Amino acid sequence: MSLRFFHLFFITVASLMSFGCALIEYSNYGVEHAALHLAGMIGAVIAGVSLLVYGACFYRKSKKFVQ
Numbered sequence: 001m002s003l004r005f006f007h008l009f010f011i012t013v014a015s016l017m018s019f020g021c022a023l024i025e026y027s028n029y030g031v032e033h034a035a036l037h038l039a040g041m042i043g044a045v046i047a048g049v050s051l052l053v054y055g056a057c058f059y060r061k062s063k064k065f066v067q
Contacts, residue, residue, distance in 0.1 A: 004062050011055040018048035 022044035029037035
């Protein structure tokens with residue numbers, strides 16, 4: 001397993017975990033209607049999308065280094 005593949009795998013898992021946290025915050029917001037849970041959900045979604053964008057950019061840039 002190459003370092004490039006491990007990095008892409010780790011970024012994918014981290015984004016899935018972020019979306020999982022967003023789902024948990026969404027369910028907590030549905031029960032308590034607290035602004036903190038709403039903010040946590042929005043932050044987790046932004047983090048997950050950012051990780052996916054970073055992963056796509058890393059994949060594009062690292063293609064030219066692999067022979």
